[in-house]
Structures are given as C-alpha cells and as structure tokens.
Amino acid sequence: MQSQMIKTSSSRPLVAAVCMLAILLPLFVSDFRSFQVTQILVYAIAVLGLNLLTGYNGQISLGHGAFFALGAYVAAILMDKAGVPYWATIPVVAAVCFVVGFIFGLPALRLAGHYLALATFSLALATPQLLKHPALEKWTGGVQGIFLSKPQPPFGLAMSQDRWLYWFVLLHVVVLFVCAANLLRGPVGRAIRAIRDQPLAAETAGIDNSRFKTTVFGISAMYTGIAGALSAIVLQFVSPDSFTMFLSIYFLVGVVVGGVGSIWGAFLGAAFILIVPNLSSEVSKSATGMLYAMVLLLLIWRMPNGLWSGVLWMWRAATRRPA
Amino acid sequence: MWCHVASAGRGKLMETGYTAPPNSAETILEISELTVRFGGVIALNGLSFKVASGQVVGLIGPNGAGKTTAFNCLSRIYKPNAGDIKVDGQSILKLDRHAIPALGVARTFQNVALFDNLTVMDNVLVGAHRASISGFMANALWLPKVRSAERAIHDRARDAMAFLKIEDCADALAGALPFPIRKRVEFARALVCNPRLLLLDEPAAGLNHEEVEVLREQISNVRDRYRCAILLVEHHMSLVMAVSDRVVAMDFGMKIAEGTPEEVQQHPKVIQAYLGADAA
Numbered sequence: 001m002q003s004q005m006i007k008t009s010s011s012r013p014l015v016a017a018v019c020m021l022a023i024l025l026p027l028f029v030s031d032f033r034s035f036q037v038t039q040i041l042v043y044a045i046a047v048l049g050l051n052l053l054t055g056y057n058g059q060i061s062l063g064h065g066a067f068f069a070l071g072a073y074v075a076a077i078l079m080d081k082a083g084v085p086y087w088a089t090i091p092v093v094a095a096v097c098f099v100v101g102f103i104f105g106l107p108a109l110r111l112a113g114h115y116l117a118l119a120t121f122s123l124a125l126a127t128p129q130l131l132k133h134p135a136l137e138k139w140t141g142g143v144q145g146i147f148l149s150k151p152q153p154p155f156g157l158a159m160s161q162d163r164w165l166y167w168f169v170l171l172h173v174v175v176l177f178v179c180a181a182n183l184l185r186g187p188v189g190r191a192i193r194a195i196r197d198q199p200l201a202a203e204t205a206g207i208d209n210s211r212f213k214t215t216v217f218g219i220s221a222m223y224t225g226i227a228g229a230l231s232a233i234v235l236q237f238v239s240p241d242s243f244t245m246f247l248s249i250y251f252l253v254g255v256v257v258g259g260v261g262s263i264w265g266a267f268l269g270a271a272f273i274l275i276v277p278n279l280s281s282e283v284s285k286s287a288t289g290m291l292y293a294m295v296l297l298l299l300i301w302r303m304p305n306g307l308w309s310g311v312l313w314m315w316r317a318a319t320r321r322p323a
Numbered sequence: 324m325w326c327h328v329a330s331a332g333r334g335k336l337m338e339t340g341y342t343a344p345p346n347s348a349e350t351i352l353e354i355s356e357l358t359v360r361f362g363g364v365i366a367l368n369g370l371s372f373k374v375a376s377g378q379v380v381g382l383i384g385p386n387g388a389g390k391t392t393a394f395n396c397l398s399r400i401y402k403p404n405a406g407d408i409k410v411d412g413q414s415i416l417k418l419d420r421h422a423i424p425a426l427g428v429a430r431t432f433q434n435v436a437l438f439d440n441l442t443v444m445d446n447v448l449v450g451a452h453r454a455s456i457s458g459f460m461a462n463a464l465w466l467p468k469v470r471s472a473e474r475a476i477h478d479r480a481r482d483a484m485a486f487l488k489i490e491d492c493a494d495a496l497a498g499a500l501p502f503p504i505r506k507r508v509e510f511a512r513a514l515v516c517n518p519r520l521l522l523l524d525e526p527a528a529g530l531n532h533e534e535v536e537v538l539r540e541q542i543s544n545v546r547d548r549y550r551c552a553i554l555l556v557e558h559h560m561s562l563v564m565a566v567s568d569r570v571v572a573m574d575f576g577m578k579i580a581e582g583t584p585e586e587v588q589q590h591p592k593v594i595q596a597y598l599g600a601d602a603a
Binding site: 209 | 459476
C-alpha cells in the first residue's frame with residue numbers, strides 16, 4: 001500500500017525532488033554535515049535489513065548488531081591485512097554475511113517468536129567478547145580494534161574525501177533500496193509477507209516456508225553486513241565496543257520508529273537513532289536517557305505505525321482536494 | 324470497506340449444460356484404509372473412498388466424525404498412522420506440504436486462514452504462487468520474466484475475483500473484511516491456481532440463508548468453469564445434497580454410507596448417526 005502511494009502521479013515530482021536533493025546535498029553543506037548524513041544512510045541500510053526479516057517476514061532479531069560487526073570486521077581485515085581496495089570489500093562482505101545469515105536461519109526455523117528473539121540476542125551479547133578474544137587478535141586487533149586510512153576520491157577527482165564517501169554510500173543505498181523494493185512488490189515479497197501472516201496457509205498454497213525464511217535471513221544479514229562494511233569505511237575504524245548489544249536494540253528501535261514493514265521508513269528510523277540521542281544530550285547532559293525515552297514514548301503513542309505512516313498521512317492531508 | 328454480499332451472484336453466471344461424469348471416469352483422488360490416532364483417540368479408522376475427476380463429492384458426518392482430519396491428511400498437515408492417499412495414482416505421503424498444490428490440489432480452511440495484512444488482491448495472488456515464482460535475484464532486478472508472470476497472474480486473480488464477485492474489494496486489507504467476504508477471498512485464492520481437485524472445508528459455516536444460496540451456485544459454477552473435482556466437507560445438508568454427485572457419510576472416523584445424495588439420505592446408519600438409534 002505504501003509503495004503504491006509513492007507511485008501515484010501527484011507524488012512523482014516530490015520523489016524526483018527528494019532524489020535530486022539527496023544527490024546534490026554535499027555541494028550545499030559542510031563536510032561534517034555530509035559525514036553525518038552518510039552515517040544516517042549507512043544505518044538506513046542496516047535498519048532496512050532488519051525490517052526485511054522482522055517487519056516483512058515476522059522473524060524477530062535482537063542480534064543484528066552481530067551481522068553489522070561481521071560486515072565491518074570482514075571489510076576492515078580485508079583492507080588492513082590483505083590490502084584489498086575499500087570498494088572491493090563490499091561484494092565479499094555481502095557473500096560472507098549472506099552465508100552466515102542463511103546458516104543462522106536454519107536453526108531459527110525451529111524457533112518461534114520470543115525464542116528466536118532470545119537466540120539472536122545471544123549473538124548480540126557474545127559479539128564484543130568474541131571480537132576481543134586472544135585467539136582472533138591477530139586479525140581483529142583485539143581490544144584496540146583496527147585503524148584504516150581514509151579513502152581518496154577516484155580518478156584524482158577534486159573533491160573532499162567526505163563528499164566522495166557520501167556519494168559512494170549513496171550509490172549503495174540506491175542499489176540496495178531499489179532491489180529491496182523490487183523484491184517486496186512481486187511474488188517473492190508476497191510470499192515473504194504471507195508467511196508472516198499465516199504460515200500454514202502459505203505452505204498449503206505452495207510456498208516453501210523453510211527456503212524463504214532462511215533466504216530472507218541471509219538477505220537481511222547481507223544488508224546489515226554491507227552497512228557494517230560501509231560504516232568501517234566511513235569511520236576508518238572498527239573496535240569491539242562499537243558493537244555492543246545496544247546496537248542491535250537501536251536497529252530494532254529504528255525499525256519500529258521508521259515503520260514496521262515500510263521500506264522508506266528505514267531512513268527516518270536511522271535518522272532517529274542517530275540524531276535524537278545527540279539532540280537530547282545537547283538539551284540536557286544529565287537527563288539524556290530520560291529525554292530520549294520520552295521522545296520514544298511520545299512517538300509510540302502518537303504514531304504507532306511509525307514515522308513513515310505519519311509522513312504519508314501528512315502528504316495525503318496536504319494533497320487532498322476539496323470534493 | 325464492504326462489498327455487496329446479497330446482490331452478488333444471484334443471476335446465472337453461465338449455462339454450460341454440464342452433465343455429471345460417468346462412474347468410469349478416471350480417479351483423481353483415492354483414499355485407502357486411512358487411519359489417524361491422536362494418543363488414544365482414533366480420529367480416522369480405515370477410511371476409504373475415491374473422487375473421480377470433475378466430480379463433486381460431499382463428505383458429511385456429525386461433529387468429530389473425522390472429516391477435517393481427513394482434509395488435514397490430504398494437505399499433509401497430519402501424518403496418518405496407516406493407509407494411503409493417492410492423487411493420480413501417486414502416493415502423496417512422502418511429499419512436502421508445499422508440494423501438494425503442484426499436484427493440482429487446493430484447499431480452504433474451516434476457520435478461514437487469510438493473510439490479514441495483505442490486500443485481497445495479494446491474498447488471491449499468493450494462491451498463484453507456483454505460477455508466478457522465480458528466483459530472488461530475478462525478483463530483485465525485476466526482470467522481464469517476473470513482470471510478464473506478474474501480469475499473467477494478475478489477470479487470473481481478477482478473473483477469479485470477478486467470478487466470486489469480490490473484485491470491488493481488491494485493494495482492501497483482508498483482515499478488515501466481514502466474514503462472508505473473507506470466505507470468498509479464500510475461495511478465490513484456492514481457485515486462482517486452476518486446481519483439478521478443490522478441497523472445501525465447511526464453506527457454508529457462518530453464512531446466512533441467502534449467502535448459502537449464492538455459494539451453492541458458485542460451487543456448481545466452479546465445477547463447470549474450472550472443470551475441477553470438488554471434495555466438500557459440510558454440515559449444511561441441503562447444500563451438500565444439492566451440489567454433490569456422490570456423498571460419503573462418516574461417523575467415529577469410519578465410512579458408514581456412500582452413494583448418491585438420495586441413497587445416503589435414506590441410509591439407516593446415516594439417520595441413526597444424525598438422529599439417534601431410535602429413529603433408525
């Protein structure tokens with residue numbers, strides 16, 4: 001329903017304007033602002049990845065921070081130890097995270113609802129310690145993590161590194177969001193959502209639930225892993241303590257705030273989890289958590305279907321013509 | 324969103340001059356000596372019957388007779404303890420649940436199992452899953468073959484919805500619809516895959532008199548238009564007797580009578596099962 005709203009002819013100029021703005025943004029704002037928006041875009045990919053699994057397929061994950069960390073470390077190790085150029089790490093990360101997610105999806109088939117949430121939460125709990133483990137220190141750099149060098153714009157283009165990174169990330173955002181939108185509007189997307197609503201009826205209609213659920217787990221992990229790799233490239237740094245269990249919880253907050261089961265809400269959810277904590281700490285250093293909690297509660301109360309549905313509601317209100 | 328139930332399907336949809344298939348018609352479904360136990364309870368006890376292609380078979384019996392259990396064995400939801408189920412002469416007991424529609428078998432559920440957060444159109448389209456599905460990669464890239472398959476099944480879904488008079492609700496969420504419409508959506512979802520054997524589990528339950536009349540016509544029309552065999556579990560006797568070519572009566576997991584609707588209605592064991600021993 002939501003994607004249909006976007007496609008209506010009256011909204012087309014608006015969508016075009018948003019796209020233009022997204023492409024040209026770094027030309028109008030400082031490098032630091034570009035960097036901040038780049039981070040939002042990176043998180044939007046991760047939130048979309050989790051939304052595919054939880055919002056569309058009904059498999060709750062409280063451990064997607066682990067896939068984010070996996071993507072970040074695979075990219076960092078490839079660049080640091082193997083000298084792989086930063087852009088070439090993305091396909092490798094995609095493949096690795098898809099396979100790991102797919103494999104994790106196999107036991108997840110036997111776990112429903114809360115049990116799956118707990119099983120994935122254990123991933124989130126174990127990740128920072130695993131990354132610090134002495135046996136892996138040779139690659140992961142242990143507690144110190146890995147420092148990387150900042151990528152230069154290609155072909156000797158005269159632009160700042162932050163601007164270049166913005167466009168580099170934006171390119172991935174466009175490809176990944178278009179692919180997700182395509183996936184969800186066709187037969188595969190219907191099957192994914194049918195399994196969420198009525199697994200038994202889906203199966204008797206000929207849908208191979210197990211194959212779909214494990215594949216969606218793989219794709220979800222792949223999206224979040226790519227976001228992790230982009231994050232490592234953008235920050236030029238990975239360390240175990242960036243990937244605590246809170247990261248997984250924030251992703252889920254991003255999904256719910258943006259809108260469960262809405263692709264474009266991922267941007268709003270990502271913006272929320274990055275901007276609101278900063279804003280609240282600027283307002284009050286001593287009550288940051290309280291302010292964050294209040295904003296969150298207010299949103300859940302006033303917009304239970306997420307920010308994206310709020311945007312759609314405002315859009316409809318603005319374009320409604322008197323009959 | 325409310326669709327017009329009462330006005331739907333009152334006129335004759337089509338006249339095809341259908342004649343019941345002769346008894347020698349090829350068998351599409353053969354259930355033999357089917358036995359299902361739940362702990363100490365015997366739900367099915369050596370049930371056997373056949374359905375010929377294009378035939379409407381009514382499966383009747385008091386509550387707890389094992390009708391729905393038989394259905395759930397057909398859908399591979401329950402695993403029988405003994406006996407066999409053959410579709411086109413092939414046993415289905417080794418197949419996965421999701422492989423059953425590939426044999427041309429579709430079903431509805433007694434308590435209506437729709438995808439509530441999907442539109443009616445999407446619900447019906449899921450029924451055509453097998454005809455539409457291609458790889459994840461092809462879908463993500465929205466390749467031409469995905470687009471053409473989508474167009475084709477959208478046409479089929481619109482046909483099925485028009486046939487059941489629910490095309491007005493295509494864009495409504497299935498969860499928001501009244502019960503009689505939900506039953507039709509499920510019916511359309513089963514029809515859209517062009518089944519050769521349609522399993523209807525109490526399609527009249529929860530419908531008022533007028534809606535049952537509409538359903539009766541729809542079932543006869545389905546047989547004529549989609550040329551499929553129908554196995555019908557139903558408590559509504561006048562509906563079963565009106566649409567069935569043959570009726571199988573069950574009680575306590577066993578077949579107690581089989582024959583034409585008239586024969587079964589007058590069978591002493593059937594009268595006894597429904598009205599008690601004194602009446603027989």
